[in-house]
Amino acid sequence: METGRSNEETEGPVSVLVVEDDAPTRWRIGDALSREPKFRVAGAANLAEARNLINVSIPDVLLTDLQLPDGSGMELIREVRQRSETAEIMVISILGDEESVISAILLGANGYLLKDAFPADIADTVRDLLRGHSPISASIARFIVRRTQGRPGGGMVSDLNTAKLTPREIDILWGIAKGFSYADIADHLGISRQTVPGYIKAVYRKLDVNTRGEAVFEALQQGLIKF
Template identity: 85%
Template structure:
């Protein structure tokens, strides 16, 4: 794939890779982007197909689903961000849970749209992305605001004297933030897979959270991990 940058009157096309396993949804996105003549659109239905496309070069814009037949779109977001910071990445998914949203954003996604709140004009949304905006579905934006502000009158964990995490616990928390499974974390750190849940429970207690997404969010807010 030949990378091109934003159309600015020079006739240069914006290269876009659409990764979506649902054919009707993928066709709708590709068709909408192909109409105006300003986008060079490629498509893939699996992680393997996407990697093959990316082998020719990173696009200006990556639009990816998360749940794919042979893996997770998070893998592609992580891989691209490790190579460059210039590709604009937007998730288009049915997944709107805390862990999915926070993990995708922390890994490098610039926008996050839910499929049930799909924009009327995806081309305009991609243009906004290229202009430096971060298109986010309204429900996700509200969730991020709530998590940032906390509940009125309630102290946030970052304001409390939470016990300091050990280096091992921070390593495990990093693995959680990257979206790795417990087995992946154990294999990477060279520890028993049976011990990981115990570490996770301790991390949750120290950060005073109940989910993976909350743990990653609080760790980022407290500066325990950085991307």
């Protein structure tokens, strides 16, 4: 695994990869960052382009959307984090739902900004990342606080009472974690689409949760699934 640079800013250049399929948004972010002399900015419009770039060199900073034309930015977060413990990763997305927030953070994202709360000075935000800060949109921060306050002892850690899920229920749970629709899950597993809701209800009951996001969070904490 690459070690990359430390969280503290250094004198050398900082490589930044911006992964965003909307060209005007990608250009706007890239242009704003390029005004900082120490930033070396590259852009990618989809998952394939981003993978080509990270296969050449892991960036010091990854800024990625989650909804890409050929896949999910979650996959890119996982791949970069597996290859570098010190790369700074920030999500810039319109998605602020439980599943997206929890999955991105657990996969290794250091910050999560919603596009409707995009900072005026993105270069300052990247500098904050390099200083070890975790830029997070206010609504995302409130969600994390609510999740933390709602857990026994005030922590976001499972009580480790691993649920006894069947292999099929774990398959269903993996589909939920990947963001697949009920139809996608059924087609992938070769089962009737009408049976998927029943499996999901059983998963919710065994994990003692009420939403997809909570189910993904508990499953990851208990080691039932891994990204």
